[in-house]
Amino acid sequence: MPLIRLLQFLAWPALAGLVVALAVFAFFPQLLPGSGGEKLLPRPAPQLVTSYADAVDKATNSVVNIYSRKVIETRRHPLANHPLYEQLYRNPDQQKRIQSALGSGVIVNEEGYLLTNNHVIDGADEILVLLHDGRRASATFIGNDPESDLAVLKIELDNLTPIALGNPDKIRVGDVVLAIGNPFGVGQTVTQGIVSALSRYGLGISVYENYIQTDAAINPGNSGGALIDSEGNLLGINAAIIFDTVGIGFAVPVDDAMKSLKDIIQYGRVVRGWLGLTVERLNPAIVSELGLGSIAGVLVTQSSPGDPAFNAGIRRNDILTHIDGQPIGTERQGLNEVADLAPGTKVNVRVLRPRPGSAPLELEFEVTVAERPLDGSVRT
Numbered sequence: 001m002p003l004i005r006l007l008q009f010l011a012w013p014a015l016a017g018l019v020v021a022l023a024v025f026a027f028f029p030q031l032l033p034g035s036g037g038e039k040l041l042p043r044p045a046p047q048l049v050t051s052y053a054d055a056v057d058k059a060t061n062s063v064v065n066i067y068s069r070k071v072i073e074t075r076r077h078p079l080a081n082h083p084l085y086e087q088l089y090r091n092p093d094q095q096k097r098i099q100s101a102l103g104s105g106v107i108v109n110e111e112g113y114l115l116t117n118n119h120v121i122d123g124a125d126e127i128l129v130l131l132h133d134g135r136r137a138s139a140t141f142i143g144n145d146p147e148s149d150l151a152v153l154k155i156e157l158d159n160l161t162p163i164a165l166g167n168p169d170k171i172r173v174g175d176v177v178l179a180i181g182n183p184f185g186v187g188q189t190v191t192q193g194i195v196s197a198l199s200r201y202g203l204g205i206s207v208y209e210n211y212i213q214t215d216a217a218i219n220p221g222n223s224g225g226a227l228i229d230s231e232g233n234l235l236g237i238n239a240a241i242i243f244d245t246v247g248i249g250f251a252v253p254v255d256d257a258m259k260s261l262k263d264i265i266q267y268g269r270v271v272r273g274w275l276g277l278t279v280e281r282l283n284p285a286i287v288s289e290l291g292l293g294s295i296a297g298v299l300v301t302q303s304s305p306g307d308p309a310f311n312a313g314i315r316r317n318d319i320l321t322h323i324d325g326q327p328i329g330t331e332r333q334g335l336n337e338v339a340d341l342a343p344g345t346k347v348n349v350r351v352l353r354p355r356p357g358s359a360p361l362e363l364e365f366e367v368t369v370a371e372r373p374l375d376g377s378v379r380t
Contacts, residue, residue: 049230052178056190058232061132062107062163063225065182066116066139066153068124069100104181104225105129105153106237108261109162114153115237115257116224118144121151129155132188143264147207149239150257152264163226166233168212168253171195179216179238179249181225191217193247200250201336205240210336211250212236218249227251273341274372275349276307277380279320279334295352297321298334312367314351319360322350338380343371 103120107113114129121127127139137155144151171177175195183189193216201209214227218241227236236251263270279298297319303310314320320328324347328334341347349367352360 049176052176052192052230055178055228055230055232056180059163059178059180059226059228059234060188060190061161062234063132063180063188064105064107064114065130065185065188066103066105066114066120066224067100067128067130068102068121069126070124102182102185102221103223104221104238106224106226106234107160107162108165108234108258110160112155112157112160113142113261113265114139114155115261116151116153117237117239118146118149118151120224121153122146127153129153131157143268145260145264145270148252148256148260148270149206150237150252150260152261163228163234164232165254165258166229166231166235168235168255171198171212171229171235173197176230177212177214177216177235178228178230179214179218179222179225179251180228181218181222181238183217183219183221185221189222193217196248203240203242203250205250208256208336208339210253210256211239212253214249214251215247216249217247218251222249269374271343272339272372273343273345273369275309275314275338275367275369275380276304277309277314277320278302279380282319295319295321296327297352298328300351308367308370309349309365312349312365313363314349314365314367315353317354318363319352319354320349321352322348324348335380338369339372341369343369345369 101120101124103116105114105116105120108115121139121141122144124141127141129137129139131137135157137157139153139155142152142154173195177193177195179191179193181189193214195212196215197213200211200213203209203211205211212227212235216227218238222238223240225238226234227238229235234254236253237257238249238251240250242248260270278301280301282295282297282299300309300314300316300318300320303314303316303318320334322328323334323337326337328337346366346368348364350362350364352362354360
C-alpha cells in the first residue's frame with residue numbers, strides 16, 4: 001500500500017513535466033531533434049587582453065631618445081667696459097650659455113631617417129640620438145616643416161629597425177593605442193589609452209592641424225615619439241599636450257607625417273597646394289547679412305590679383321562650397337584639402353555668389369593649383 005501511494009505521489013510531477021514539454025515543443029518545433037533548427041550553444045566567453053607586450057616589442061626598437069644642445073648668446077653685461085670690472089667679463093665664453101632639450105623620435109626606414117617634432121630640435125647646434133639597444137649616434141638635420149611641427153633627421157648606423165606603418169584611416173574612436181617616448185628624460189616609457197577623437201584642429205598648435213587625440217599619457221619628452229596601435233603599427237607622431245589637463249594629448253597622423261618626410265627628403269621642404277584665398281567660417285550673422293539660406297561653405301574674405309583663384313574668377317564675398325565635388329565645411333578643412341593638392345593640378349571650384357534681392361548665383365571655376373608660398377600666411 002505505501003508503494004502505491006509513492007507511485008501516485010511521483011506520477012503527478014512527471015505528468016506535469018510532460019505537459020510542459022509538449023507545450024514547449026508545440027510552440028518551438030525547431031527545438032525538436034532532427035528538425036533542422038539551430039542548436040543552442042553556450043555563448044563563448046570574451047577574450048580578455050592582459051598584455052600588449054608583443055606590440056611594444058615590435059615597435060620599441062624603432063623609437064629613439066633625442067638630446068639636443070643649442071648655444072645661446074647672452075647680452076653683454078653693462079659693467080663689461082668698466083675699468084674696475086672688465087677683467088671679470090673679458091672671457092667671451094661667459095657671454096654664451098648652453099640650452100639643452102630632450103624629446104623622442106621614430107626610425108621610419110633602414111636608411112636611418114627619423115621623424116620627430118620640429119620644436120624638439122629647433123635651432124639645435126648638436127643633436128644626439130640614443131637607440132633602445134644602447135647605441136648612440138650624432139644626427140644630421142635634413143629639414144623641417146614648422147607649419148606641421150615636424151622635422152626629419154638622419155643617423156648613420158647599420159642594422160636599424162624601421163617601425164611598421166599603420167593606417168590611420170581605419171582607426172576608430174575607442175581603439176586602444178600606446179604612446180612610446182622619453183618623458184622627462186627618464187628613459188623609454190610606454191603608456192596606454194584609447195583614441196579619444198579624430199581630425200582635431202583649431203587648437204592653435206600649428207598651421208596644419210589634423211590631430212589624433214588620445215588619453216594615453218604624453219608628457220614633456222614624449223614629443224616626437226610613436227603612437228602605435230595594439231599590434232605595434234605606427235599611427236602617429238606624438239606632438240602636443242594641453243597643459244594643466246590630464247588625458248588630452250595629440251599626435252600627427254602617420255600618413256601626414258610620411259608625406260612631409262618624403263617632401264623634405266626630395267625637395268628640402270613640404271610642397272603644398274595653394275589657391276591664394278583667405279577664407280573664414282560662415283556664421284549666422286554673415287549668412288543673414290548676405291541673404292543666404294542654410295548652406296555649408298566658407299566665406300572668401302580676400303582674393304588678390306595675380307593669385308590662382310583670382311585669375312580664375314573667384315572674388316571676395318563668394319561662398320566656397322566644393323572643391324572637385326567634395327564639400328568644404330570649415331576653413332581649416334578647406335586649408336587641408338587644398339594643401340594636399342599637387343601644384344599644377346587643375347581643380348573645379350564651386351562657389352555661391354550673393355546677389356542683393358535675388359538668390360545667390362551658383363558658379364564653377366577651373367583653378368590651376370600653385371605651390372603655397374613660404375611667407376607664413378595662413379591662406380588656402
